[in-house]
Every structure is written in C-alpha cells, then in structure tokens.
Amino acid sequence: MVKQKLDIGLFSCMYSQTNGTAHSVRFLSEALASTGHNIHVFAPRIEDGHKKPVNLHFHDLGGARISKKTGFVLSLPFHKYFFCQEDYLDIAHIHTHATIGSMAVNWAKFLGIPMIGSHGSPLQFYAAQYVPIVGKLLTKFDLTWRYERHIFDKYDLIHVPGKSKKEQLRDMRFKEPIVCLTNGISDYYYKNINKNGIRDKYNIEGKKVLLYASRFSPEKHMLSVIKKFREIRKEVPDAHLLCVGSDGPSKDPCARYVKRHYMSDYVSVVGHVPFEDLLRLYNTADISCLWSWIEAEGLVLLEAMAQGTPSVGANGCGIRDVIKHGKTGYLANNLDEFKERVVKLMKDDDLRAEFSKNCKEISQNFKHSKIAQTWIKMYKFTINELYPLKYYGKERKERVELLKEFIKKEPSLTF
Secondary structure (H helix, E strand, C coil): CCCCEEEEEECCCCCCCHHHHHHHHHHHHHHCCCCCCCEEEEECCCCCCCCCCCCCEECCCCCCCCCCCCCECCCHHHHCCCCCCCCCCCEECCCCCHHHHHHHHHHHHHHHCCCCECCCCHHHHHHHCCCCCHHHHHHHCCHHHHHHHHHHHCCCEEEEECCCHHHHHHCCCCCEEEEECCCCCHHHCCCCCCCCCHHCCCCCCCCCEEEEEECCCHHHHHHHHHHHHHHHHHHHCEEEEECCCCCCCCCHHHHHHHHHCCCCCCCEECCCCCCCHHHHHHEEEEEEEECCEEEECHHHHHHHHHHHCCCECHHHHHHHHCCCCCEEEEEEEHHHHHHHHHHHHHHHHHHHHHHHHHHHHHHHEEEEHHHHHHHHHHHHHHHHHHHHHHHCCHHEEEEEEEEHHHCCCCCCCCC
C-alpha cells in the first residue's frame, strides 16, 4: 500500500532557466508541493531569490552554463551516480534523460522504486545547438534517438504532453505504455491584469498587435515571421509585431534585419521583459503566435490563452494539440497560410472576441493546480500497480491494458 504522503523525486538538467522544460519542471514542482507531498528536485540551480513552498526540497547537483546565448546548463554529477543516499524516495520522475537522467535511473534501480519519464524536446533537435561538436556527431548518426529509446524502455511509464508528441515517439519506435497529459501552466498566468500603460510603454498604442513570445532560438524561426510580417502590414496598415522572450542566438540577427530594412515602426525586437509585463502583453495583444515545428507543447500559447488571447501557429508537433483550429485560433501549414490567418483575425474584431472567450474557457483545463492532482494519482497508480508488473517480469501488454483502464477514470488523461 502506498503511503499517504509521498516523497517524489523530480530529476532535470533544467530548472531555473527561461525555457519550456525548465518552466514545466519548476512550476509543476511547486504545484505538487502545494498538495502536501514532499517534492525533491534534483537539478542544477541558478539562485534568483524565488520563494519556494515548504514541502519543496531542492538538491543542487551543480553545473555550468554552456553558453549565455542558450542558457543551457551542463551538469555531470558522476560522483553521485552510484552513491545514492536518498532512500526515502518513493518514485523518480525524470524530465531530462542524459547526465542527471541516467543518474536517476541508477538511483531508482538501487532503491527499487518506479520511474516515470516525461518526453519533451527530442535531443535530436537540440544536441547540435547546445553541445556543438559532440552534438553534431550524435545527431548525424541518429544516436540521440537510439539513446532515448534505450533509456525510455527502462521506465515504468512514459509521459508526453499531447497526442502529436505520442505519435512522434511511436513513429520513432518507442514502446507503450505512453500516457498523454498536458504539462500545464502555473496558475499565476490566470491573474486578472491591469494593463493600463502597457501599450504606451512598448510603443504599440493604437496598433493591432501580433505578439511573438519565445526564446530567441533558430528553431523558433522568428526571423521568418518578421520577414513575412512585411506582407501582413500591407493588408493591415496598423499591424505591429512585438517579439519578446529570453535572449538567444537569433536575437541579434532579428534586430539587425529590422533595422536594415527600416521596419522599426512596425516591428519591435524587445527581448526579455519583466514577468508582470509579459502577462500584461499577453492580455493586451490581439493575437499570439508561435512558428516552430518541434515543440513539446508550446507553453507560450497556453499562457496567452489564459489571458484570453487567440493564437496562430505552425501545424506541427505540440502546437496542434494546443490550438483548437477555428475555435481558439488557427493552425497554418506554411507561412503564406500563416499570413492569411493572421490578417483574417486582425481584421475581424468579432471573431477575435469569440476566440478570446473560447480561450478563457478551454485554458482552465491547463491549470497546474488541477494537473498536480492528476499527477499524484498517476504516481500512486505507478507505484501500486504498474511497477509490480514490470518488477515481476509480466508482459508489457498487461501494463498497457492496466493504463487504459486507469485513463478511463481520469478525463484529463488520454492514451
């Protein structure tokens, strides 16, 4: 029988940085701690004065920034791989699957506890960017997918944020059981915001604003959106593109392009903004957008939805699970479609108002306070039912059928 107050270990190379994986782990850990269970985070940390809940225990594994542009922290705690003293843990929830992730696998085996692995952004798409020399070699020979398949096969349960992500894993020959549950967003994003003065601060007063909130990284194709926006403005003369987010390798090229082509009057490359400003921009923007084909989920779209802002995004992995086409925004297969749908929404105030209402209603399903309750049930289910089947060498299909029955009782989960 599972004890009532669990000790849950979350393992990740990313926690304090500004990116989707880090935010997912960080805000989830805080929401889980608020349920009364003990949450133990094993990750490298950059101190920022952020106040953490009482039941959240942070274990700093150390690490160093690979590059200021990416913010990625490389942590290699080899000295801890085979000397686990955390014998109080009931389950390991692993969010990144190299270095710290492989350490977590060793710990879980030593302690005899179950493992859940969350799959976000594939190493194949990021290794070359974050670890240039080694990463290029790994991706060239498809070794990253092979490594992830090898590691994920050790887990009792695989978690993905949406059906398109599960389809991607199944295409790459990952094995069931795989459960779909949104990463969700912090309840902070649902705050009622006073947006007075925000348009004046960012020089967008009287404009139809397309907000691109994202890390300035090549895979986000922000420069492509900036180039296409010249055509959008021809059809919507008062349109303005506002690009905000954590600094990255694409920021300077974007800023140079805007300056070189005299677009500063209708395109702003701002970079990092304070959190309160970001919420106010989500609220005041007419449309949000994300043009990326390798998202785990596209959390910035969920954040915009929480403030009632519709979105236009790429019809790719992750994003198509978030945008309800024709209800909370539009999906586009190419940049010409992107332009058409942005123009359509900018010109139709009534349609935007309808989409905004839908966004506010649907986004309630993504609150971390709700998601955390589902995770607690899933942890207990994995400890009590899935883990014993794998431990005693039962056939994989028994775990799959057991998961299907569990999902029937939990409306937020899909198979």
